[in-house]
Amino acid sequence: MGRSDEELVEACQAGEAYAFDVLVGRWEDRIRGAAYRFLGSEDEARDVAQEAFLKAYRGLSGFKQQARFSSWLYQIATNLCRDRLRRRKTRPQVSLEALEETGPVIVETRPGAHERLIERDLAEAVRRAIHTLPEEQREVVILKEYQELTFLEIAQALDVPVSTVKTRLYRGLVQLRLRLETEGMRGRAPVPVPAP
Amino acid sequence: MECEKVADEALQGEKLDVLYGEADAAARARVDSHLEACAACRDELQALRSLRRELRHWRVPIARPCFTPRGLMVPHWLAAAALVLLAFGATLGVSGYLSLSRALASQAARAAELERQQRESLGAMQASLARAPVSETDAQALAARFEADLAERLKSSELQQAERLDRRFASWQERAEVRRRVDMAQVAASLSYLDGRHGEQLARTNELMGYVLQASQKR
Numbered sequence: 001m002g003r004s005d006e007e008l009v010e011a012c013q014a015g016e017a018y019a020f021d022v023l024v025g026r027w028e029d030r031i032r033g034a035a036y037r038f039l040g041s042e043d044e045a046r047d048v049a050q051e052a053f054l055k056a057y058r059g060l061s062g063f064k065q066q067a068r069f070s071s072w073l074y075q076i077a078t079n080l081c082r083d084r085l086r087r088r089k090t091r092p093q094v095s096l097e098a099l100e101e102t103g104p105v106i107v108e109t110r111p112g113a114h115e116r117l118i119e120r121d122l123a124e125a126v127r128r129a130i131h132t133l134p135e136e137q138r139e140v141v142i143l144k145e146y147q148e149l150t151f152l153e154i155a156q157a158l159d160v161p162v163s164t165v166k167t168r169l170y171r172g173l174v175q176l177r178l179r180l181e182t183e184g185m186r187g188r189a190p191v192p193v194p195a196p
Numbered sequence: 197m198e199c200e201k202v203a204d205e206a207l208q209g210e211k212l213d214v215l216y217g218e219a220d221a222a223a224r225a226r227v228d229s230h231l232e233a234c235a236a237c238r239d240e241l242q243a244l245r246s247l248r249r250e251l252r253h254w255r256v257p258i259a260r261p262c263f264t265p266r267g268l269m270v271p272h273w274l275a276a277a278a279l280v281l282l283a284f285g286a287t288l289g290v291s292g293y294l295s296l297s298r299a300l301a302s303q304a305a306r307a308a309e310l311e312r313q314q315r316e317s318l319g320a321m322q323a324s325l326a327r328a329p330v331s332e333t334d335a336q337a338l339a340a341r342f343e344a345d346l347a348e349r350l351k352s353s354e355l356q357q358a359e360r361l362d363r364r365f366a367s368w369q370e371r372a373e374v375r376r377r378v379d380m381a382q383v384a385a386s387l388s389y390l391d392g393r394h395g396e397q398l399a400r401t402n403e404l405m406g407y408v409l410q411a412s413q414k415r
Binding site: 032033042119122123126127145146150177180 | 205208209212213216218243244247248250251252253254255256257
């Protein structure tokens with residue numbers, strides 16, 4: 001049984017640098033995943049994850065463990081993503097991934113190709129729908145649906161009350177439902193898929 | 197059709213708790229009780245569950261890690277031992293190089309000094325020949341003696357140099373061997389210390405196991 005986040009944080013604060021490596025290994029993928037969903041760019045997501053861990057490392061001595069380490073880390077990453085999104089509004093960018101997503105469709109003829117196409121269309125529709133949400137709803141939906149944080153953890157990460165988290169999530173889900181219905185994507189899921 | 201309790205924030209929040217599996221027993225009972233009576237909320241909860249399944253189709257691409265992989269994790273004691281061995285190798289290499297450099301420089305200086313002495317001697321002989329002309333026979337005899345003398349001196353010098361070089365190398369090898377033994381002793385001491393720590397734990401475990409065995413035999 002490995003050490004808990006709290007124990008690792010205490011070890012880091014006591015000067016055991018290796019403990020922070022363990023924390024990075026534990027949370028790296030999830031932070032990068034959240035940043036990818038916020039920003040829609042793998043490269044930027046990687047940059048944000050690196051920056052978030054760097055900030056966390058520098059601020060670790062002042063971290064009092066009133067919130068969970070993961071909530072604090074998500075808070076740092078979310079703020080970094082917000083900064084990048086704000087900068088994008090003043091300096092619009094086109095990511096290569098966005099270009100790829102609108103690129104030519106390859107016609108597949110192998111068995112199961114139809115299901116794969118449906119799944120790809122659905123995934124793309126979900127991505128677009130989530131990115132049309134207002135930022136505050138999008139953050140909550142991503143942290144809840146994809147990062148699987150509890151309501152309390154999201155509240156800590158975003159520094160808002162739990163009731164606000166629930167309100168934003170509910171509104172976001174309603175919007176997503178309408179949006180996917182409009183696109184004719186509701187009920188098209190081919191088979192149940194495992195959790196991401 | 198709309199839920200009559202749509203403005204009941206607590207109930208709406210508890211519905212989300214149920215949807216995400218965070219509701220406690222009391223909240224779940226309240227929501228279940230409401231759902232029995234409210235078709236709108238039943239439909240809505242069902243639609244949200246279906247929506248959640250669809251949302252899971254958007255996945256994060258697999259990417260390379262943000263940080264350089266560290267590869268195999270090496271125990272601290274092994275890393276320390278490797279460091280000691282590395283330091284030993286570096287010490288040996290540097291001390292050997294310095295010692296050899298000093299020996300070669302010293303030999304070069306001696307060779308230069310001998311060459312200077314030979315030149316001086318040759319100059320003196322040429323000067324004496326120029327001052328006192330001698331017969332051809334005497335000159336030939338003198339030249340032969342000079343050549344023999346020169347050959348003897350050169351041979352003696354070469355022998356001396358070879359002997360000194362041998363002594364230098366022998367001394368250097370001896371020093372390197374001593375250094376190696378000292379470093380190996382340090383490595384052994386470090387490893388023994390590390391082993392000792394594990395040994396203490398092992399001894400303690402054995403002791404405890406002994407108590408357990410004694411206790412079981414008494415029963």
